[in-house]
Amino acid sequence: MKSLTLICSFALVLAACGGSNQDKSSNATDPSSTESASTTGSNPSYDPNRGEGKFTDVKLAAKLDGVMASKGEEISDLKCASCHKMTDEKLVGPGWKGVTERNKPEWIMNFITNPDAMIDKDPKVQAMLEICMVRMPNQNLSDDDARALLEYMRKNDGVK
Template sequence: MMAMFFSAALFSCSSGENENQGADAAEEPGLAQEQTTDEAAATEETAAADDGKGVGPVTTVEVGADIDEALAGTGKTLFEGKCSACHQLSDQKVVGPGLAGVTERRKPEWIMNMIINPEEMTKQDPTAKKLLAEHLTQMTNQNVNEQDARAILEFLRKNDKAS
């Protein structure tokens, strides 16, 4: 009987010690501070990398003050064929967000990169990640080239100027 008591006491002491070992390791001086420093550096790197232009081939877009009507017309046709099943030109959500005012909220490069490169955008761009989390649907890659994305951008600019 006495042997069982000592065995039980020994077992409970040793198992308690093992459970606390992980907690003690996490409380080592400098470990928590080191993790915080690494997280801060990653956040700074992300902030520095996020210039509002998104992730993709488009780094610079020249848009004029006036709408290029011919380009916007091409963009309208492309939008109706590739985008309108998921997006409205109002602020109403369908599958994806409504696009009213998008050219006022986002840089032209971001819009074009989202059209051309939606998967990488939702993996790497903070704004696109938030949109994916909010709408819970990955934007489908419609295989739009840069020229066509520029036309869609011009159509969206025309829509926003008309509002």
């Protein structure tokens, strides 16, 4: 069963990464060129700070919501911990340490709830895919579950 899962994952990665004959070395020296091409090329309305999805303005309180963070921890244990560590160490996916400092809350919420579109359009996600080699699956989380996960990530990043 594990080998079947591994084979399917490998096939998905190949399908996601293949199909382009474009020379990738031209973007390797200038990370902004990838972002610029993505935002001004085929989809000029794409905002790399917000991502792709319905969240446009996520309001965060200065103080952590402990109840929400606890709910987020439960969700993480169930749906996220098999691929993500709370440190900066990569497991299957990248570690979560510092994620709320590197990304806006809208970006995080949109990625949690809409990973397929983000993988297809977002230069940061595409760069992570090249390192991790596995597409994040859509966990079909509710908006409230995604918000609880964000609060748990904030707790992990030291918000009190």
